[in-house]
Amino acid sequence: MIEVDQLTKRYGSLTAIEAVTFRVEPGEVLAFLGPNGAGKTTTMRILTGALPATSGHARVAGYDIDESPLEVKQRIGYLPETLPLYPEMTVTEYLRYVARIKGVARGGLRRSVDVAVERCALGQVRGRLIGNLSRGYRQRVGLAQALIHDPPVLILDEPTGGLDPKQIIEIRELIKTLAGAHTVILSTHILPEATAICQRVVIIHKGRVVAVDTPERLAAQLRGSEQVKIALRRPTEALRTAVAGLPGVLAVLPEAPAGAVRDDGATVWLIDCEQGRDVREAAARLIVGADGGLVELSAMAMSLEEVFLQLTTDAPARPDRLDDVPAAGLNDASPPRGSAQFAQQSKDTE
Amino acid sequence: MSKLLAVCARELRSLLVSPIAAVCVAMFLLVTGYLFYTIVIAASVQTRMMLRMQQMAPQLNINEMILAPSLRNFSVILLLIVPLLTMRLIAEERKQKTSELLLTSPVTVAQLILGKYLAVLALYGVMLGLTLYMPLLLGRFGPVVWWPVFSGYLGLFLVGAVFLAVGLLASALTENQMIAAIISFSLLIVMWLLGWVGAVTADTQTGPLLTYLSLLEHLNNFLAGLIDTKDVVYLLGLIAVSLFLAHRVVESQRWR
C-alpha cells in the first residue's frame, strides 16, 4: 500500500532523514517510533505531499507522490503534528469545508460529517467554535478531519497527543477499528501505544531507520544476552564466584548500589547469560545447595522501551530497573509479520 | 470548480467575521463619504462664485466637477486599505498551519489562489457598490450623465482588482501579516508613483513609457467615460501577472 524507497530530506546542511526505506501492507497499522527530532514528522509530510523530498521515491496506493500528487492526496487522510484548524469556524462548518476540498460529492457531505462526528465523539461540541474548544477536543476534530472522506490510507502524527488517559484509550480503540479496512501509519513517543495497536514498528533515529519489525520480535532480537534476576538472603563471595563459574554465565552483577539490601532482607544479583542458555535450574540448585536463602529467581526480558533506549541512545542501555513491567508481550504467540531485518544499526548507537 | 468555490466561501466567511475587514470597510465608507461631502461643498462654493462674478448660470457639470474627482480620490484610499484586506489571505494559512491541510488535500494551487482572490474581490465589489449612493443622490438634484459613472466605476473596480492581486502576491511571500501588508503597500505606491516620475521625465525617452505603466493614467480614461481596450487589457494583464506570480511562489515554496 505504501512503499518508501530511499527517501532523503535535507534542510540546507541539516539532514532531516536519510535513505528511509520501508513498506506498509494494506490493512496494516505501523508505528513510527523515535526520539524528538528523529525525522518522523518529516517522513510523514513527504508521504502526504506537504513537502518535497530531496531524493528518493514514495508510492501510496500505487501512485507516485511526485508524479500524481492529486491521486495520492485523494487517498490519504492526514493528521498533522500542528492541528490545521480555523478557530473562527464551528466544528460542523469546518468538517464540511474539509469534506468539500477533499472532493466529497455534495449529496454526501452531510453523511460524511455525521459519520466523522460520530466516530470521534464530537456530538456535544459540533456547533461550537473551534477556537473555544479544549485541546483534547481539538485533537479529535483534527482526527475527524483526517477521516472525513474515508480514505484508504491514514497518516496520523501523534494522534493521542494532548488527550487524557480515557480519551487515549478511546482513540486507540478507534484506530484499532480502522485497521484492516485502512492502512495506518502513526507516530508516537509512547511505547505501550505502539505495542498495543500496531502490528509493526519502525524505529527512526537521527533520520535513519534503525529497525523495522513487530514489537515482539524487536524485543526478542535485541536481547544480545539474557538476564536472570536472583534475590537471596545470605549472599557470600564464594557463592557468587560459584554462580559466575556456571557454564553459560557471562557475569554476575550486584544490583546497584552494590551491597544494598531489599526491604525483605534479600540482596539482588543480575546474571548475564549467553543467549539461548537457560541457567536458572543450575543456579537454583547451586544456591539452594549452599543454603544461600533463595527467595526469588526469574528471567528478565527486555521491554520495547529498553530496546528503544538501546537503539536510540549513545550509551547502551541496561535493563536495570527490576520493578519494571515485564516483557512487552514477549511470549505472545501472534505470528510475526515482515522480515526481521535490522537495517544498518548506525555506529553511533553502539 | 466545487473545490474552488469551497475555498472561496470559507475565505469570504473568514473575511466577514474578521474585525480587520469590518474596520477596513467601515473606514472606507466613512472616508469616502467625507471626501464626497467636501468635494460637493467645494463645487458648490465654486459655482456660487462663478455665478456672482459672471452674473449668469455657468454650465454645471456634475460628472466632471464632483464624480470624477471623487472616484479618483477613492482610488488613493483603496491604496491604503487593500493591503490590510489582503495581508492575511495566504500568510495566515501558513502561520496557523492550515496550509498543511490545503497542501495535503486534492486541491490545486490554482484553485486555492483563485478561490481566495474571488472571495476578496467579492468583498471589494460590495464595498465599492455601497458608494453608489453618491451618484444616485446627485442624480436626484441635477443632471448626471450615467455613462461616465458606469465607466468610472468599472475603472475603479479594475484598479482595485489589481491592488487585490498585488496584495495576494505579497501575502504569499511571507507568513507574517504585517510584512505582507508592508510589501503590498510598497508595491502599490511604486505603481502609483510611476505616473509622477513619468510626468517629470516626460521629455526623456522613458517618460511616456512610465506614464503608460502608471495606474492613474489608465484610471483617468475610465473616469472621462472612455473604455479603451488598451486600458482594460493593461489592468487585466496586471491581475493575471500578479496571480501567476503568487501561484509560482506558493508552488515553489510548497508553503515550506
Ligand SMILES: Nc1ncnc2c1ncn2[C@@H]1O[C@H](COP(=O)(O)OP(=O)(O)OP(=O)(O)O)[C@@H](O)[C@H]1O
Ligand atoms: N523547516 C525546517 N527547517 C529546518 N530544519 C527542519 C525543518 N523541519 C524539521 N527540521 C529538522 O529536521 C529534523 C527532523 O524533524 P522532525 O520534525 O521530522 O522530527 P520528529 O521525529 O517529528 O520529532 P518530534 O518527535 O519532536 O515530533 C529535526 O532536526 C528538525 O530540526
Ligand SMILES: [Mg+2]
Ligand atoms: Mg514530529
